[in-house]
Amino acid sequence: MKEKWWKEGVVYQIYPRSFKDSNGDGIGDLRGIIEKIDYIENLGVDIIWLNPVYKSPNDDNGYDISDYYNIMDEFGTMADWEELLDKLHKRGIKLIMDLVVNHTSDEHKWFVESRKSKDNPYRDYYIWRKGKENKEDGKEIEPNNWLSFFSGSAWKYDKTTDEYFMHLFTKKQPDLNWENENVRKEVYKMMTWWLDKGIDGFRMDVINLISKVDGLPDVPKVKGEKYSWGGDYFMNGPKVEEWFKEMNKEVLSKYDIMTVGECPGTTPQEGINFTAEENRELNMIFQFELMGIDSEIVKWNTKQFELKDIKRIIKKWQLVIEKGGWNSNYLMNHDQPRALSRFGDDKNYRKESAKMLATFTLTLPGTPYIYQGEEIGMVNVAFEKIDDYKDVETINYYNEMVFDKKENKEKIMKQIHQMSRDNSRTPMQWDDTENAGFTTGNSWIKLNPSYKEINVENDLKDENSIYNYYKKLIKIRKENKELIYGKYIEINVENEKVMSYILEKENSKILVVINFFGDNETLDLKGYEKELLISNYENSLEVELKPYEARIYKIK
Ligand code: ISL
Ligand code: CA
Structure with a gap:
């Protein structure tokens, strides 16, 4: 397997709005990040992924770019x-x-032009269609019945030209028309401009959505719903690989960079196609399978996850690496609730389960991603009032369920507490002073009151903190290349509580044992002659695993 810096590196994700405010306006900013470089360096990470910092009216916190x-x-x-x-x-x-x-802001100059007239040179930069007739009542309806990611139709009517434009996300995020060669050229030009400024790569937002199927047909109707999920018609569409290859040839191949494509709804086979080196497309993707193990149909309908699903998913995605591609490993990001609250126990075993999850993410083949605050065990928030939520997805969902569908308000708030994207967007907790040291002003979103106890200052002081455990893990990962390039061999496959696997590289082996739940478990490891590299408990017993206990051994 070829060695690459982006395979060996650990990524730290920064959501700038919530990281550190340097000027007291309540919004995190670039100078705030500069202030914290020592902190980031001390953790031992190698790569930073910065969420969008481009000009934006912030309908979707920077994912709606106007320049x-x-x-x-x-x-x-x-x-x-x-x-x-x-x-x-x-x-x-x-x-x-x-x-x-995949989209711009509706305030981007291309869209401002595009909506002016049907013969505007920018018209075809976006996806415009006429409305169609509803067979039942003869009234005009949207060009198709696709549901947007953030509730309601994926189309918005525009009076000026009496047509609709497509928006898979908010109404202020019109989808670009990648079929238009000029659009692709503009994108490649812009990417080149940033690469020439010296950046080290891209995380590509929903990049597998750029190719929509020909004719944009209706999706089979879900009973009782006006709009239905059309993922099959716009995820991994017919031209997606052609355009990845073109992008690679025109731009990516000219630099020593890393690329990670955010690709919801992707199978391992597609993962192989997108990332296998000889295909010259992307380096790795974010796939979403683990993010779906605790919900049914829609993310808001949650259920208890099962370890067998985690085992199955991890095992099956090893195929991508075996076939010459690469994986990325994450348990959360700015779109997901706090991993610790979701997959661990943020009340009784906060430290233990945070360290357990860290052990998992940092010992799997693939590049690991840590999201700001994860390294100090930040937890979900539960704002009482919907007005305290800022995320457009959350607000749209609340409005749809409570006002349109007359659902029970308490039930919906409970779902929001569990799954809202704002769980991960509350400000970074630096210390226990007012506003957690994030800002001296009024924070753009309320803080998680847990900052009195959970904060960077506490973690830096405590030798056994979550932060220091991450630091040790990162070091162990660097010193033991099995953890990066090793072959993944699962053991005790049938065990429903404990996950254990070996990473083997040229006859050298690392053993990882993880109790995913809050009960004591037993596991017989007598057959292995081994040396303990790290554990999240001070005194590890041979056969008994304590709640959320995780261990890494070097096998002799
Ligand atoms: O957030 C999600 C579920 O709560 C996902 O469905 C998410 O919308 C999807 O993964 C795409 O996310 C990316 O593109 C969006 C943006 O809102 C997200 O923040 C971004 O990560 C539109 O640009
Ligand atoms: Ca600021």
Whole structure:
């Protein structure tokens, strides 16, 4: 297997709005990140993925870009950004930027032009269609019945030209028309511009959505619903690989960079197609299978996850690596609830289960991603009032369920407490002073009151903190290349509570044992002559695993 820096590196994701505010306006910013470089470096991570910092009206917190070539005012200036890049590079930390090109903001100049008239040169930059006649009552309806990611139709009517434009996300995020060669050229030009500024790669937002099926047909109707999920018609569509290859040839292949494509709804076979080296497309993708193990049909309908699903998913995605591609491993990001609250126990075993989950993410083949706050065991928040939520997906969901569908408000708030994206977007908890040291002003979103106890300052002081455990794990990962390039061999497959696997590289082996739940378990490891590298408990017994206990051994 070829060695690559992006296989060996550990990624730390920064959501700038919530990381550190440097000027008291309540919004995290680039100078705030600069202030915290020591902190990041000390953790031992190698690569930063920065969520979008481009000009944006912030309908979807920066994922609605109105100018790809400039920095959002709230976040600072291009000079601040350049200083950040320079300072990171001086410490040997790489920076990958978010690339959001499935859609733009409706305030982007291309869209402002596009909506003006049917013969505008930018018209075809977006996906415009006429409405169609509803057979039942003869009234005009949307061009098709696709549901948007964030509730309601994926189309919006525009009076000026009496047509509809497609938006798979919010109404302020019109989808670009990748069929148009000029669109692709503009995107490649913009990517080149950023790469020439010295960045180290891209995290590509919903990049497997750029190719929609021909004719944009209706999806089979879900009974009682006006709009239905059309994923099959726009995920991994017919031209997606052709355009990945083109992008690679025109742009990516010219630089020593890393690319990770966010690809919801992707199978391992597609993962292989997108990432196998000889295909010259992407380096790795984010697949979503683990994010679905605790819900049914829609993310809001949650259920208890089962370890057998985790085992099955992890095993099956090893195929991607075996076939010459690469994986990425994450348990959360800015779109997901806090992993610790979701897959661990944030009340009785907060530290133990946070360390357990860290052990899992950092010992699987593939590149690991840590999301800000995960390294100190931050937990979900439960705001009482819907007004305290800022995320457009959450607010749209609440409105649809409570006002349109007359669902019980308490039930919906409970779902929001569990699954809202704002769970991961409350500000980083630096210390126990007012506003957790995040801002001296009014924070753009309320803080999680847990900051009195859970904060960076406490974790830095405590030798046995979650933060220091992450630090040790990262070091262990670097010192034991089996954890990066080793072959994944699952053992005790039938065990429904404990996950254990061996990573083998040239006859050298690492054994990982993880109790995923809050009960004591027994596991016979007598057959292995081994040395303990790390555990989340001080005194590990030979056969008994304590609640959420995780251990890494070197096999002799
Ligand atoms: O957030 C989700 C579920 O709660 C996902 O469905 C998410 O919308 C999907 O993974 C795409 O996410 C990305 O693109 C969105 C943006 O809102 C997300 O923040 C981004 O990560 C549109 O740009
Ligand atoms: Ca600020």
